[in-house]
Amino acid sequence: MPLYEFRCADCGPFDVSLPMSEVSSSTPCPQCAQQARRSLTAPRLGRGGSAAMRLHDATARTASEPDVVSGALPGAPRRPARPVTTDPRHRSLPRP
Numbered sequence: 001m002p003l004y005e006f007r008c009a010d011c012g013p014f015d016v017s018l019p020m021s022e023v024s025s026s027t028p029c030p031q032c033a034q035q036a037r038r039s040l041t042a043p044r045l046g047r048g049g050s051a052a053m054r055l056h057d058a059t060a061r062t063a064s065e066p067d068v069v070s071g072a073l074p075g076a077p078r079r080p081a082r083p084v085t086t087d088p089r090h091r092s093l094p095r096p
Helices: 051-064 088-092
Strands: 003-008 012-017 026-028 035-038
Touching: none
Parallel strands: none
Antiparallel strands: 003 012, 003 035, 026 035
């Protein structure tokens, strides 16, 4: 269920988790029972502490902060450098 933010004139903001079909423009304040108006905020559909959200954050973070690989993969045999092709005509091709 999404979280909605309401603002009480006396007590300030508070969050309420309601189904989308039951949300209204006002709700009673949990502290003083006065009617509080719903604030317009960005959607907060996910829970920040869940395993799925942690996985999503870690995956998104790799786009800007990728892990650095400093060598060959562990257990992979090292191969000596050798030409990719043995065709002599390929030597005349332009190189980058």
